[in-house]
Amino acid sequence: MKINVDRERCVGAGQCVLAAAAVFEQNPEDGLVELLLPEPSQDLHAAVTEAELICPSGAIELQS
Amino acid sequence: MSSPDAIVVVGAGAAGATTAETLRRQGYEGRLTLVGAEPHPPYDRPPLSKQILSGRWEPDRIRLRGPEVYDRLGIDVRPGTAACRLDPAGRAVELADGGRLRADAVVIATGVRPLTLPGTEGVSGVHVLRTLDDALALRDALALRDALGEGRRLVVAGAGLLGTEAAVAARGLGADVTLVGTAPVPLLDLVGPQAAGLVAAVHRDLGLRFRRGRVRGVVGRGGAATGVLLADGTHLPADVVLVAIGSLTNTEWLAGSGVPVGDGVVCDGLGAARPGVWAAGDVAGRPDPRTGRRRRWEHRTQATEQAVAVARNLLAGAGARPVAPLPYFWTDQHDLKIQVFGEIAGTDSCHLVEGSAAERRFTAVYCVEDRVRGAVAVNLPRSVPRLRSLVETGAVWTGQPTQA
Numbered sequence: 001m002k003i004n005v006d007r008e009r010c011v012g013a014g015q016c017v018l019a020a021a022a023v024f025e026q027n028p029e030d031g032l033v034e035l036l037l038p039e040p041s042q043d044l045h046a047a048v049t050e051a052e053l054i055c056p057s058g059a060i061e062l063q064s
Numbered sequence: 065m066s067s068p069d070a071i072v073v074v075g076a077g078a079a080g081a082t083t084a085e086t087l088r089r090q091g092y093e094g095r096l097t098l099v100g101a102e103p104h105p106p107y108d109r110p111p112l113s114k115q116i117l118s119g120r121w122e123p124d125r126i127r128l129r130g131p132e133v134y135d136r137l138g139i140d141v142r143p144g145t146a147a148c149r150l151d152p153a154g155r156a157v158e159l160a161d162g163g164r165l166r167a168d169a170v171v172i173a174t175g176v177r178p179l180t181l182p183g184t185e186g187v188s189g190v191h192v193l194r195t196l197d198d199a200l201a202l203r204d205a206l207a208l209r210d211a212l213g214e215g216r217r218l219v220v221a222g223a224g225l226l227g228t229e230a231a232v233a234a235r236g237l238g239a240d241v242t243l244v245g246t247a248p249v250p251l252l253d254l255v256g257p258q259a260a261g262l263v264a265a266v267h268r269d270l271g272l273r274f275r276r277g278r279v280r281g282v283v284g285r286g287g288a289a290t291g292v293l294l295a296d297g298t299h300l301p302a303d304v305v306l307v308a309i310g311s312l313t314n315t316e317w318l319a320g321s322g323v324p325v326g327d328g329v330v331c332d333g334l335g336a337a338r339p340g341v342w343a344a345g346d347v348a349g350r351p352d353p354r355t356g357r358r359r360r361w362e363h364r365t366q367a368t369e370q371a372v373a374v375a376r377n378l379l380a381g382a383g384a385r386p387v388a389p390l391p392y393f394w395t396d397q398h399d400l401k402i403q404v405f406g407e408i409a410g411t412d413s414c415h416l417v418e419g420s421a422a423e424r425r426f427t428a429v430y431c432v433e434d435r436v437r438g439a440v441a442v443n444l445p446r447s448v449p450r451l452r453s454l455v456e457t458g459a460v461w462t463g464q465p466t467q468a
């Protein structure tokens with residue numbers, strides 16, 4: 001699994017961090033998403049899929 | 065209930081699209097249809113009054129998922145298809161195009177539509193803002209110039225989130241803008257007095273006029289708007305009028321279905337309205353455990369979180385669990401990014417946590433009897449996780465109250 005985030009679409013709601021704190025972080029300055037692990041390991045896939053689903057702006061894109 | 069093998073999701077906005085996606089991701093393998101009245105595949109609404117109206121983004125940027133995602137997940141997305149009747153006894157959804165879809169379970173995600181002013185139907189120059197088509201029509205109307213090259217005169221009726229954001233975007237397009245609202249300053253109840261004060265200052269700096277009052281009607285000549293009339297008799301000239309005074313739920317198609325409808329679809333804490341019928345998003349009225357009252361939320365993150373919960377509960381049978389997502393919304397007002405958790409209206413004290421209004425970045429919590437019920441962050445996104453948890457736990461605030 002490979003993750004792309006579109007920081008321009010991100011609205012800084014932080015839903016992704018709640019779902020998968022190991023993978024996503026909010027930039028302390030602008031609050032927008034930062035990717036910690038662009039290619040997360042298998043055990044994180046469920047949490048990442050959850051993040052993609054609940055992200056309110058469609059800023060997270062997954063490629064399997 | 066035995067597990068469903070045909071599910072119809074009605075309404076292809078954020079709530080409907082997320083419900084359909086979640087059903088698949090939770091392992092549902094039966095037939096899955098997502099019908100939406102709008103001609104577009106699912107897209108995101110918040111940018112309409114921000115990046116789309118201001119012209120910074122083109123429409124393809126707000127698409128929620130590419131068509132390949134729905135193909136891959138086996139979701140039959142049908143834009144341009146309105147549902148006109150729900151027949152729970154016959155387990156079917158009837159479509160305006162004459163089609164009929166079998167449905168073991170139905171999810172109602174038909175959202176809301178704007179309230180209009182009486183007598184404005186068909187009057188040119190009068191706009192609402194809910195859909196992509198609305199946003200593009202308003203953008204086009206505001207792009208016009210008069211013979212002297214002057215921008216349009218816009219009056220925005222209603223100074224809520226929608227009205228204020230649209231007013232800011234319209235200023236950016238060169239329009240002469242008057243915002244009319246009933247509160248002493250826009251957004252007072254929604255974001256609290258400190259943040260509302262900053263918003264008012266930003267509006268003034270942008271040259272946006274605010275007028276306290278209530279728009280009673282539109283004045284026109286030859287089928288075109290020439291101004292608005294306020295309840296106190298004042299006449300405000302306008303070439304374009306945006307009506308942003310609230311919304312109505314899209315529930316007419318449920319008439320005679322036995323689905324309880326009040327302010328929206330009346331649901332329980334699981335998101336169910338009756339056996340096999342569920343609702344999510346702006347249209348859903350749910351019990352709010354924080355206040356004990358039933359209410360609807362018109363917030364983007366509620367739509368997705370309710371949708372995820374409804375999809376899970378629909379498939380969970382006896383394992384369904386009530387969910388009450390924490391109320392949250394954000395608004396962009398020029399260079400102010402405001403994020404609000406819980407509810408500020410109805411609280412009895414306010415405490416500044418960080419920063420200050422003078423620095424134009426601060427966070428504050430709002431309490432009822434010292435328990436945190438609401439929180440606001442202005443240009444301080446890094447503090448948001450902490451604020452969220454203070455509201456979520458209803459933490460007791462022990463600091464000193466600050467003057468509002």
Ligand SMILES: Cc1cc2nc3c(=O)[nH]c(=O)nc-3n(C[C@H](O)[C@H](O)[C@H](O)COP(=O)(O)OP(=O)(O)OC[C@H]3O[C@@H](n4cnc5c(N)ncnc54)[C@H](O)[C@@H]3O)c2cc1C
Pocket residue numbers: 074075076077078079080099100101102108109110111112113145146147148173174175176193194195226314317344345346347361362363364365367392393394395396
């Ligand atoms: C301009 C604008 C800006 C916003 N900005 C923010 C913001 O900054 N922050 C925030 O938190 N929230 C914001 N919101 C609110 C947020 O967008 C909504 O809460 C969210 O879109 C609700 O999603 P929904 O799927 O419930 O409803 P909708 O997105 O309204 O989707 C419902 C869909 O159902 C369709 N439909 C209706 N009747 C039928 C029928 N009979 N058959 C088939 N389809 C039907 C409708 O055409 C519509 O496409 C904004 C809303 C608007 C309009």
Ligand code: SF4
Pocket residue numbers: 005009010011012013014015016017024026031032033054055056057058059060
């Ligand atoms: S959930 Fe989406 S919008 Fe929110 S911070 Fe993460 S990427 Fe950004």
